[in-house]
Amino acid sequence: MNTDLEVILEAAAKNVFSTMLSFNVEFQKLDGSFFDGGEHVAGTVGITGAFNGMVYLYSSAPFARQMTCSLLGMKDSEIEGNEMVNDAMGELTNMMAGFIKSRLDNAGCRCVMTIPSVIRGRDFKIEPVSGVIRKTIYFQSSGGKVLVEALLKATS
Amino acid sequence: MPITILSVDDSKMVRMLVSKAFKKFDCRVLEASNGLEGMAIAAQEKPDLILLDFTMPVMDGMEMLDMLRSHDDLKTVPVVMLTAERSRDMLAEFAKKGVRDYLVKPFREQEIVERVGRIVPLVVPVA
Known part of the structure; x- marks a missing residue:
């Protein structure tokens, strides 16, 4: 499952970023902390069923804004406040989670997804409890840095 | 006469993407955020086509589809269904x-x- 999950995460990231944003992704090894002191945004969607857990999509706040502009074909000046950015991050995370869920479903592991939510902050850390499969992929895309993380635990 | 498309999706972002996609055409895009709202708008406006999300709160896409099929x-x-998932059973x-x-989706x-x-x-x- 560990190896498979990493492959699924990479495929989900490539699919969502190329289709919705026309961004290429370059997978890299993350050295040190993802956070650099600036504000960050994390979209999150829960998965429950044969596997329980969460999918997270992290980026810096400025890059989340850039992704929102690209998604909606809008200029930065047209993005008002955080609401649109939150909606965009939630939707991109939802699409990632949907991709993962479909792969799990097709492998006979039926799951459902929760609604997306968004976390904002300068430095935060999600820690899994024991027994959870944790997979993280890191990539650069159109000048921004993105981290995708899945925390999953089989229920049976 | 412009055609009318009804976009039913709980994601405001997806509704915005749909509206943007059809902006250059002679059509009117109406929006609803769940199946219940979607049915009310559909009954009143008689759209030419419905873009329907599968997973939504209040009333999901399959429930709305059942109601549409039993409405004279x-x-x-x-x-046209829009879904973030692609399971064989669903298709x-x-x-x-x-x-x-x-x-x-995407x-x-x-x-x-x-x-x-x-x-x-x-x-x-x-023009």
Whole structure:
């Protein structure tokens, strides 16, 4: 499952970023902390069923804004406040989670997804409890840095 | 006369993407954030096509589809499902319920325009 999950995460990231944003992704090894002191945004969607857990999509706040502009074909000046950015991050995370869920479903592991939510902050850390499969992929895309993380635990 | 497309999706972002995709055509895009709202708007406006999300709160896409199919005035309205998932069971269910087409999110703008354009005429207005 560990190896498979990493492959699924990479495929989900490539699919969502190329289709919705026309961004290429370059997978890299993350050295040190993802956070650099600036504000960050994390979209999150829960998965429950044969596997329980969460999918997270992290980026810096400025890059989340850039992704929102690209998604909606809008200029930065047209993005008002955080609401649109939150909606965009939630939707991109939802699409990632949907991709993962479909792969799990097709492998006979039926799951459902929760609604997306968004976390904002300068430095935060999600820690899994024991027994959870944790997979993280890191990539650069159109000048921004993105981290995708899945925390999953089989229920049976 | 412009065609009317009803976009039913709980994601404001997806509704915005749909509206943007059809902006250049002679069509009116109406929006609803769940199946219940969608049914109310559909009954009043009689859209030419419905883009329907699968997973929504209050009333999901399959429930709305069942209601459409049992509604005298709306049972023949073509429905294109939008879904973030792609399970075999779901696709079989779509076929059984007469869904004209489906799109798996993420989708390209051009893709949604092409799929809808196969079902209803999309005309670019002459300036």
